[in-house]
Amino acid sequence: MGDYDSDEEKSQVEKLRYAKVPRGMFVSGWDDDADELIEEDKNPQASIERMILWAVNENRMSEVREILKLDADTVNARDNDGYTPLHRACYNNFVDIAKVLLQHHANPNARTELGWTPLHSACKWNNSDCAQLLLQFGADVNAESDGQQTPLHITATVSNCRNTATVLLLNRNIQAQTLNNSEETAAVIARRTGMSYPIFEIGHEAYDCETGLID
Amino acid sequence: MMEWYIGNVWQDKTKGLSKKVMTLQFSSLDKPLPVSSVEFSVKKAPLNLGARPSKYLAVSGDGAQQLHSLTMGNATTPIDFYLELLLQQFLLGETSTCSIETKTGDIIEFQLKLERITSNQQVEKLTAAEIYDLALRYKTNGVAMFKDYPKFAFDYFIQAAKLLITYKPFDKLTKASNGIDGSEVEALFVQIQTNLAACLLQEKRYEHVIYHTDFVDTLENPSEKSVYRRAVAFYHLKEFEKAQRTIERVPNYEEKREFCKLRDNIATSWKNSDAHYKSVVQRMFS
Numbered sequence: 001m002g003d004y005d006s007d008e009e010k011s012q013v014e015k016l017r018y019a020k021v022p023r024g025m026f027v028s029g030w031d032d033d034a035d036e037l038i039e040e041d042k043n044p045q046a047s048i049e050r051m052i053l054w055a056v057n058e059n060r061m062s063e064v065r066e067i068l069k070l071d072a073d074t075v076n077a078r079d080n081d082g083y084t085p086l087h088r089a090c091y092n093n094f095v096d097i098a099k100v101l102l103q104h105h106a107n108p109n110a111r112t113e114l115g116w117t118p119l120h121s122a123c124k125w126n127n128s129d130c131a132q133l134l135l136q137f138g139a140d141v142n143a144e145s146d147g148q149q150t151p152l153h154i155t156a157t158v159s160n161c162r163n164t165a166t167v168l169l170l171n172r173n174i175q176a177q178t179l180n181n182s183e184e185t186a187a188v189i190a191r192r193t194g195m196s197y198p199i200f201e202i203g204h205e206a207y208d209c210e211t212g213l214i215d
Numbered sequence: 216m217m218e219w220y221i222g223n224v225w226q227d228k229t230k231g232l233s234k235k236v237m238t239l240q241f242s243s244l245d246k247p248l249p250v251s252s253v254e255f256s257v258k259k260a261p262l263n264l265g266a267r268p269s270k271y272l273a274v275s276g277d278g279a280q281q282l283h284s285l286t287m288g289n290a291t292t293p294i295d296f297y298l299e300l301l302l303q304q305f306l307l308g309e310t311s312t313c314s315i316e317t318k319t320g321d322i323i324e325f326q327l328k329l330e331r332i333t334s335n336q337q338v339e340k341l342t343a344a345e346i347y348d349l350a351l352r353y354k355t356n357g358v359a360m361f362k363d364y365p366k367f368a369f370d371y372f373i374q375a376a377k378l379l380i381t382y383k384p385f386d387k388l389t390k391a392s393n394g395i396d397g398s399e400v401e402a403l404f405v406q407i408q409t410n411l412a413a414c415l416l417q418e419k420r421y422e423h424v425i426y427h428t429d430f431v432d433t434l435e436n437p438s439e440k441s442v443y444r445r446a447v448a449f450y451h452l453k454e455f456e457k458a459q460r461t462i463e464r465v466p467n468y469e470e471k472r473e474f475c476k477l478r479d480n481i482a483t484s485w486k487n488s489d490a491h492y493k494s495v496v497q498r499m500f501s
Contacts, residue, residue, distance in 0.1 A: 099243075099244040100244075102244060103217060103244050105219050128337065128339050129337070132248070132337055132339075136246045136248075136303075137244075137246075162339070162381070163339040163340075164339075166338065166339040166381045167337075167338070167339050169377065169381075170249075170338060170374075170377055170378070170381075198380070198383035198384055199380060199381055199383060201380050201383065202377045202380050202381070204426070205423070206415075206420075206422075206423040206426040206427060207373055207376065207377060209366075209369050209370050209373040210229060210230075211230060211293070211296070211366045211367055211369075211370050212229060212230060212231075212366065213230065213231045213316060213317055213318045214231070214267070214293040214294070214297065214315065214317050214318065215293075215317060215318055215319075
């Protein structure tokens with residue numbers, strides 16, 4: 001049994017609502033990429049939706065569970081860019097929180113304003129644990145964001161993406177030869193980007209195989 | 216907590232697979248991965264299985280519920296191969312009605328319960344040595360299935376090749392730091408590609424046979440099988456000169472019946488294609 005299911009129940013939400021949360025606590029650790037910056041929520045207590053988004057980002061399991069118990073619909077909360085709690089769990093690779101969210105029926109194919117799914121988010125940060133989990137629970141391995149970027153395209157932009165590339169390319173449903181809006185396959189991007197490009201050979205059409213219906 | 220999951224349906228129409236959740240004793244949100252071992256029970260014996268072989272679905276004499284242990288990646292019949300794929304869609308504690316549709320429209324139906332996941336490994340976390348062992352197992356199973364179920368053998372070889380590629384470039388692997396030497400991995404990869412070439416010839420995917428047998432041009436002593444399969448592919452692609460040059464990689468090829476037959480076919484087709492070309496030229500310029 002996962003440890004996400006074992007903590008004691010208290011009214012964490014009530015504590016949270018009145019907690020004095022120090023400034024700067026909500027800044028994510030990934031501010032090296034201006035395009036991907038998540039906004040800082042200076043007042044997460046303002047609504048229960050903002051609270052769950054904050055709690056996920058801070059890896060606060062018991063608070064996440066408490067909030068979900070209070071209002072199950074918060075599993076589909078969205079920030080201003082359209083990121084859901086599951087997106088946030090996945091770009092942070094908080095697998096246990098992602099499991100709790102999926103258990104509460106989080107949409108594995110929810111879209112941000114730019115059309116990113118949680119799988120895109122996991123791949124951007126080479127979070128193979130979350131990528132694997134999402135694929136087991138219904139994530140579309142071929143989902144295209146704005147710009148027709150699949151999770152594999154996003155993976156290919158990461159210099160050392162061996163683990164997520166492995167997870168995606170070994171998935172039986174992947175269409176690895178898909179072109180993005182620059183008419184590039186993920187393999188072409190990988191060749192330009194970094195050290196993991198030999199793995200993208202898996203996506204070559206010479207490796208296509210379908211067993212189909214049995215006799 | 217997981218009430219929404221009851222009645223949930225998973226399908227893979229291309230393979231004719233379907234699964235509907237009947238009950239769930241929820242304990243944790245875990246499903247078996249392609250590298251895992253599980254225990255499952257057959258709750259309802261299969262309908263319409265016919266004479267199709269299966270290690271797990273064969274009906275027991277007294278009709279009692281059967282508990283089975285299964286390690287993924289060991290199936291040697293199509294039914295068991297698809298049973299593994301179905302089980303990978305089960306949550307721990309789930310009972311589901313499963314079905315496998317056949318080419319003739321039969322629906323094989325049975326009910327399974329996933330009782331335990333005894334081990335579950337993320338493939339991207341396996342060491343090079345573990346990947347090698349797994350790829351070798353897939354290759355062995357592929358060889359076992361090749362005669363009766365070539366499509367499934369093909370799938371095993373593809374999965375094996377893909378696994379090895381995750382550790383490319385092979386020349387960086389050493390016994391000391393990776394548990395296996397790159398040359399051993401390379402040798403297995405070449406064997407698997409040679410097997411893939413046989414499958415792809417059956418599928419008439421000649422360009423892909425050429426792709427997988429590129430090593431024939433660079434290896435010092437490529438196997439006869441690999442040379443032959445590459446030459447056959449060139450022959451079907453009407454690249455007769457390349458086909459002939461390829462069979463000449465085997466020094467004593469003229470002593471071998473298969474090679475001689477291929478050489479003769481190449482020669483005849485080459486001549487005919489020349490004659491054909493000449494007649495076209497003649498017509499155009501006469």
